[in-house]
Amino acid sequence: MPLLPAGRRHRVAFILNGVAVEADCEPRALLSDVLRHSLAATGTHVGCEHGVCGACTVQIDGVPARACLTLAVQVEGAALRTVEGLGTPDRLSILQQCFREEHGLQCGFCTPGILMSLDALLRENPSPSEQDLKENLSGHLCRCTGYAPILRAARRAAERLKDAEHA
Amino acid sequence: MKPAAFDYLRAATQEEALEALARAGGEARILAGGQSLLPMLNMRLARPRVLVDIMRIPGLDGVAVEKGSLRIGAAARQAALLARPGLAAEQPLLAEAMPWIGHAQTRSRGTLCGSIAHADPSAELPLLLLALEGEVALRSRRRARRVAAQDFFTGLMSTAREEDEMIEAIHIPLAHPGEGHAFAEIGRRHGDFAIIACAARVREGAVRLAVGGVADRPVARAMPGLDSPELDAALEALGWELEARDDLHASAAYRRAMLRRLGRAVIARAAAEVR
Incomplete structure (x- = not known):
């Protein structure tokens, strides 16, 4: 029965974008803060810190989840994926490339979370309906784009991912 | 924060x-x-x-049919229940309403029992447990007991759970043959907490309407049938009885008006299913 006392330093180990990592934190540390402050993975953004805005969405064992509603100690042993795991500036993922082509972002604050949600959705459901996409995006606030370019980017990515699979 | x-x-x-x-x-x-x-x-x-x-306790996330009810363990996640094959046959009201709970990004981790324990008056799961006449299984070192949904929710985020008890499961009766169901909700956007949510069940002319988001807890009442001239007055009376409140999202008058409309609409849809 591991009891981690308040105010002490505890080691948490998990997989981040395919790499085994460790971080020291208090029990009260949010996953979002440990990613950013301890592991310098600042691609995950922090907006509202109560699960509403979606900016901090990451994938925990393959499914999208709010890093601000997750304690770092809860992900001991889990496999995490953040926006840093999608692509690199000179080698964007198909989804990221489609966001660029369709102007699916302006300020970019909400983008990492949206990318992690859509990446998981398109893996699970390669042919999402308009309704599927809108319901998925309802978990994210974007105050720049009005969402229409994001939907176009998602549709384009779905098509291109299917082409890539057939090729 | x-x-x-x-x-x-x-x-x-x-x-x-x-x-x-x-x-x-x-x-x-x-x-x-x-x-x-x-x-x-x-x-x-x-x-x-x-x-x-409690999420690493083996077996606590089980979902199984047990004595005519779905038994949903304390660690069962909302996304896991939604993905259960056959849920729409076992309990169609649950299958219809669960996509309204939060977002895909919160259902992935959120549990059913956790939402019941939290007892937010606008949340869908307490409303559904009450609409379906479910039960909460509580356990402490002292005892195990089951509490009907009707008695479990005691006020704003307050429940009959004692301080040393945990919810170990909820029990939701399977759909009765020949029963009609419907669910509807109004919120600012899909996935937000409900300004008002209604669930109806209709069987052999008996109508049960459950309302969330209006009072300090979900409330269920028997209602007159769709064809009864009493229905509008009963819905109006329920709105006043629930002491609908003004808040940032909607006025009390709006909530009463939406209770009349949404209440009638879900009763009509549920009744149409059994015709």
């Missing part, structure tokens, strides 16, 4: 979790999916001394 300090206990067995609850004397909280508790911790609306994480 960061939690205050707490001890974190990763329970390996349910006995360990119950022991911790008994020892903490009301200063412990169960941590399951965390999708209701973490916002409360972040905003420091809750400051427990100990968090007891």
